[in-house]
Amino acid sequence: MTDRIPVLLVDDDLDLRAVVASFLREERDRIAVETAPDAAAGLETLSERDVECIVSDYELSGRDGLDLLDEVRERDPDLPFILFTGGGSEAVASEAISAGVTDYMRKSGDTEQCERLADRIVEAVEQRRAEREAEQAVGQFRAVAKGASDAILSVDTDGVIRFANAAVEPMFGYEPADLEGEPLTTLIPERHRDDHLEAVDRYLADGERSVDWSDVRFNALHRDGHEVPVSISYGEFTADGERRFVGVVRDDSERERHRAFIEHAGDVVTVLSSDWRFRYLSPSCESVIGYAPSDLLGERALEYIHPEDRDAVSEALGALEGDGDPPTAEYRFRTTDGGYRWLESVGSDRIETDGIEGYVVTTRDISERKERERTLASLREWTRELNYTRTTDEAAELAVEAVDDLIDAGLSGIHLLSEDGESLQPAALGDSVPMLFEEQPSYDRDAPAGSRAALAWGAFRGEGSVVIDELSSSDRLDEPSPAESLVLGPIGDHGLFVVSSPDPHEFTDTDVLVAEILTDHLEAALDRIERESRVERLHGATRTLVRAESREAIAEQAVAAATDVLEFSIVTVRLYDEAAGGLVPVAVSDRATEVLPERETFTPDGGSLNWAAFEAGELRKFDDIRTTDALDVDTPLRSLLIVPIGEFGTISIGETEPGMLGSVDEYLAGILATAAETAFQAEARTRRLADRTAELERQNDRLEEFAGVVSHDLRNPLEVARGRTELAREECDSEHLAAVERAHDRMTALIDDLLTLAREGDPVTDAEPVDIARVVGACWRTVDTSDATLRTEVEGTVVADEGRLKQLLENLIRNAIEHGGEDLTVTVGSLPDGFYVADDGPGIDPDLRGTVFDAGYSTSQSGTGFGLRIVEQVADAHGWSVRAVESEAGGARFDITGVESAD
Numbered sequence: 001m002t003d004r005i006p007v008l009l010v011d012d013d014l015d016l017r018a019v020v021a022s023f024l025r026e027e028r029d030r031i032a033v034e035t036a037p038d039a040a041a042g043l044e045t046l047s048e049r050d051v052e053c054i055v056s057d058y059e060l061s062g063r064d065g066l067d068l069l070d071e072v073r074e075r076d077p078d079l080p081f082i083l084f085t086g087g088g089s090e091a092v093a094s095e096a097i098s099a100g101v102t103d104y105m106r107k108s109g110d111t112e113q114c115e116r117l118a119d120r121i122v123e124a125v126e127q128r129r130a131e132r133e134a135e136q137a138v139g140q141f142r143a144v145a146k147g148a149s150d151a152i153l154s155v156d157t158d159g160v161i162r163f164a165n166a167a168v169e170p171m172f173g174y175e176p177a178d179l180e181g182e183p184l185t186t187l188i189p190e191r192h193r194d195d196h197l198e199a200v201d202r203y204l205a206d207g208e209r210s211v212d213w214s215d216v217r218f219n220a221l222h223r224d225g226h227e228v229p230v231s232i233s234y235g236e237f238t239a240d241g242e243r244r245f246v247g248v249v250r251d252d253s254e255r256e257r258h259r260a261f262i263e264h265a266g267d268v269v270t271v272l273s274s275d276w277r278f279r280y281l282s283p284s285c286e287s288v289i290g291y292a293p294s295d296l297l298g299e300r301a302l303e304y305i306h307p308e309d310r311d312a313v314s315e316a317l318g319a320l321e322g323d324g325d326p327p328t329a330e331y332r333f334r335t336t337d338g339g340y341r342w343l344e345s346v347g348s349d350r351i352e353t354d355g356i357e358g359y360v361v362t363t364r365d366i367s368e369r370k371e372r373e374r375t376l377a378s379l380r381e382w383t384r385e386l387n388y389t390r391t392t393d394e395a396a397e398l399a400v401e402a403v404d405d406l407i408d409a410g411l412s413g414i415h416l417l418s419e420d421g422e423s424l425q426p427a428a429l430g431d432s433v434p435m436l437f438e439e440q441p442s443y444d445r446d447a448p449a450g451s452r453a454a455l456a457w458g459a460f461r462g463e464g465s466v467v468i469d470e471l472s473s474s475d476r477l478d479e480p481s482p483a484e485s486l487v488l489g490p491i492g493d494h495g496l497f498v499v500s501s502p503d504p505h506e507f508t509d510t511d512v513l514v515a516e517i518l519t520d521h522l523e524a525a526l527d528r529i530e531r532e533s534r535v536e537r538l539h540g541a542t543r544t545l546v547r548a549e550s551r552e553a554i555a556e557q558a559v560a561a562a563t564d565v566l567e568f569s570i571v572t573v574r575l576y577d578e579a580a581g582g583l584v585p586v587a588v589s590d591r592a593t594e595v596l597p598e599r600e601t602f603t604p605d606g607g608s609l610n611w612a613a614f615e616a617g618e619l620r621k622f623d624d625i626r627t628t629d630a631l632d633v634d635t636p637l638r639s640l641l642i643v644p645i646g647e648f649g650t651i652s653i654g655e656t657e658p659g660m661l662g663s664v665d666e667y668l669a670g671i672l673a674t675a676a677e678t679a680f681q682a683e684a685r686t687r688r689l690a691d692r693t694a695e696l697e698r699q700n701d702r703l704e705e706f707a708g709v710v711s712h713d714l715r716n717p718l719e720v721a722r723g724r725t726e727l728a729r730e731e732c733d734s735e736h737l738a739a740v741e742r743a744h745d746r747m748t749a750l751i752d753d754l755l756t757l758a759r760e761g762d763p764v765t766d767a768e769p770v771d772i773a774r775v776v777g778a779c780w781r782t783v784d785t786s787d788a789t790l791r792t793e794v795e796g797t798v799v800a801d802e803g804r805l806k807q808l809l810e811n812l813i814r815n816a817i818e819h820g821g822e823d824l825t826v827t828v829g830s831l832p833d834g835f836y837v838a839d840d841g842p843g844i845d846p847d848l849r850g851t852v853f854d855a856g857y858s859t860s861q862s863g864t865g866f867g868l869r870i871v872e873q874v875a876d877a878h879g880w881s882v883r884a885v886e887s888e889a890g891g892a893r894f895d896i897t898g899v900e901s902a903d
Contacts, residue, residue, distance in 0.1 A: 058085035173223030396428035450478030459488035489519035769902035840889035
């Protein structure tokens, strides 16, 4: 509300009205005067303008000043109304006072009366404003008290309770109406009443407070007579011109709980006005964001929020208008040093009462969480890079760099187990290590207790991380160390991740978690690198394996690969031998010979673990065979891995310590077994092929021998018979001689076909491009074709042995001539992957098409039955296929496919 006082001056004397209005304006700058000539005009102005005081003459034209007063009181009973008149009487004054006039003043010609009028106007308006503010305060007080969980009492100067809210009932057992009008001592135990009354009288007399009104603690009296420990805070106000006291009473246990929450809770409770100004901040504000509550009261919250986050915060907390879950906003808040801190605010309520409007917001510091999220995001990037490292040194260097970046641990290092297993040697060290250690730290296995080396080996052999916050005060170390904060993480069986700092209590729980996650990923990376290295070396060994020429050689190579490449010590390869009735040891490592008795054959009924794995076709692993009924249970053998080699046998891998064979060993042994199985399969195929080749060579030898017999032993007597027949024809002319000559010709044809069959079976090895149309023409001229007609529709070149191709075509043409009848047409045409020879003769019975290629089959008196067999043999020698089908003219057609084109 402004300081300006709008006043309505009603007077029917124009001159006097102007003079009084002018004087009031000059006397008080605050007074703004509107004038009206009569009551009607005055009421109209009151309806249209904001007026805080009316000054009216009594004698007006029309209705008088008292009539105007009555109208005003109907509209606003409390509006200040001063009757300023030159006429009137005591009766008028009395009537005016009865009607509720604020003041009654007579006009005079001096300026002092106008000054008094101005003073009275200001006094009346300010009093009304104060009363309105008091009424508003009382209204707000009652609105707040109505919903408050604490008991609230209003007491007058006589100690009488004038107001009690609903919370008095659960606290004191009285309904509010039962307490209102009763003395406050009703709630005070008798032993405290006199002290209370004396303190009140003393305060009313001299204003001296004997206690802190913000926190008075005592036992109140319940209606049933028991005492209730309470704390009360007092306040004083004026209502209806009377002094009043207000007390907020709280159960003391509740008070303690709330005080502890306010003083010690990490969250800040604030009230923001609708224009984002701080109306209240809890004491924790200073510890959370660095400001005292008084520093921020009245300030706009959005001005402290990072510009990039303001829109999101406004949108989130604006959602308080609706229903649903309380809105949450994460944002950066400017601190006293000009930096920003991450906060999270949750809007829990919106309040709207007379004069109060805003939001209740709970805020907490989430800087650590944000930093943790940033760290974890960065950790994901580092671990992703670890997945792509190719060497042990690369992985170790990357892990040390990562831990320095993530948790600022430059005094760290990776120490890997030496080849002899007797020490942990540095593989990568942080930048700070050379400055604090005179020489690179390494840790011997047999170091004395209390040494850094003993502490390191204890962690390496342990199950989880070792965390020490202050190494100098730890009873686990007797020798000095540059490190104070220490995290030791075992990297599986590879070594130890040492994360340290020269300052004590340096690593948070999050830092330790980050170090452990990084250690786990480093272990996985080193496992992968080792596995890939061993696999690469194993692949080289398997190439040698598959080149072995015998089962024994393959077994020996498998044992060599297992010991030299995979670094297993006790290895045995067993192969199934049907004659022996079981798995026979074929190859054994040197270490197996040293520690195990002579290997025997494992049979199905022998109860061996080997046979069980072989029969099941499944890999079997035993961390300690002494927990089984194994045959070698009494030997030094402890760890055992048995991998079947398909149908051929098993590979047994063992160590003299329990639990020495892991998943990587299973994986690599499986690769070796697969390679060995492939080698055994190849050896078996090679052996079968050698046997087949030998058998074919024997058959070829017999064919050559047969061909020699046919060529020499049959042809010579036949030539003698031909000569004798010619001599006989000279001596006599007999019809029987012609039949003998025909028989000789048939015998000659049979001999030629048999020789061809015997000698045309070898595969073609000297094929070359051949013009097939040219060969067809040459064959047609060679064969006795009588009156038949040739149609050549084939073109291009094919890859073939020309001589044997001519043999194939001549036999097909001859077959067509012999079986086709008169006026025959023979067609040679092209196929997508070959050619065909067709005729328009009677064709071949479909039921007989599958037998026409059998040796000796013929339907012609003059045929030998070997022609089509020779055709099939020549096709096979080229890698072609041949089949008999029906031609388009209904005759026979022979399709030769699989022919390679030279075009």
